[in-house]
Amino acid sequence: MPRKDVRGKRGAGDELEAALDELYASPPAGFVSRREELALRARTDGRAEDARRLHAARRPSLAAWAANLLRRSRPQESLRFLELGEALREAYGTLDRAGIKELSVRRRGVVAALSAQAAQLAAEAGHRLSASVRQEVEATLQAVLADPAAAEQWAAGRLESALTPPSDLLPGSGPPAEAARTAAARAATGSTPAKDEIGERRRERERRLARARQAAEAAEERLRERRTELTEADTGLRRAGEGHERAEEEVAAAERHLHAVREELQLSRQERREAEERRRTAADALARAEREAREAAQEAERAERAERAERRTGR
Known part of the structure; x- marks a missing residue:
């Protein structure tokens, strides 16, 4: 049964989902700063719960970001890949050897092709993937094929760390086929319950080891994220100090x-007072001169x- 694109379920007006989609599409280097911008915008808009969820978003590892980038940039290929995973799991569940063989060949080719596409997309975005990171991307794609829960995570396009294939489903390059051969051999040779128990304990140890490795990788990634956040905080503090x-x-x-x-104003006030005083003195002098001129004119008349x-009298 074909898998639906889970991103299509989101309402067009869901601001939180749109912000999270934008955030996980951002390159890891700018994730933290963009997260804080989006959280601040949500708080400013009065969406406190959205701000809390945005602030709780974790920066993806480089491999997880590349896998998210692949999911978002190649939606049609991603949908076919998810459908291939469903077909593979169904074939393994029914021990359909012919189906397993055919689908396993497709699996190897598709994983290699999509991994290469993810590396190319990351390089175009300015992040060249190392060999170890590309292996993490391939492991994530293997997990998507093997585990429906992993498929759900990747389909959402918001992985925070690389995924690890379950050891009992896809341990390496062609595991479920090995599981099918083991089951067929047991049926043909009549393995004893004791051997089955030993095998189950061994598989359980492998599962625990895989989980422990994944937890260690996640812890290391969180440590790297905290260091990055500290570096960014130091940079922000330095810039704030400079500002x-x-x-x-x-x-x-x-x-x-x-x-x-103020000194110029005080000086100009002083100069104005002096000018006003000179004007009054000049005005007073002018008034006296006018008065004296009038008196002199009257005396002359x-x-x-x-x-x-x-x-007249002398005549």
Whole structure:
């Protein structure tokens, strides 16, 4: 039965899902800063629970990011890959040898092709995958084929760490076929329950070892993430300190400028008072000169009238 694309179930208006999709599409180097931006936006919009879930998102390992990138960038190939996984698991479950053989050949070719595509997509995004990271991508794809839970995780496109194939399903390059051959051999030779028990204990030890390795890898990845966050926090603190120093210098410069302007204002006020005083003095002098001029004119007019009167009398 073909597998549906789980991303299609999300409502178009679901802001949280859209933000998480954007976040896990971001390259690992910018994951933390983008996460904080999206969480802050959610808090500013009053979506506290969305902000909490965004802040809780963990930065994916490089292999997990490459697998997510493949899932999102190649949706049709990814859907066919998920369908191949369902067919493989059904064939292994029914011990259909012909189906197992045919599908196993397809599995190896498809895993190699998709792993190469993931490496190419990562390189185009500026992250060249090392050989060990490519092996983690291949292991993740093997896990997707073997384990329905792993298929669900990868289909969502939000892996945080590389997946490990179950040891009893896909331990290496062609495991389930080996499981089928073991079951057929047991039926033909009549293996005893004691041998079955020993084999089961061995498989259980392998499963525990695989889980322990996966837990150790996850812990190492969390350690790397914490170190990255600390480095980014140190960088942010240094930039904030530099910004604070620049702001203090600007404040000091502004204060110096303000002091100089105040001194200029005080000087201009003094000059204005002196100018006003000079104007009053000049105005007073002008008034006196005008008064004296009027008085002199009046005196001259009186003298002229007296002279005319004397001339008339003398005749």
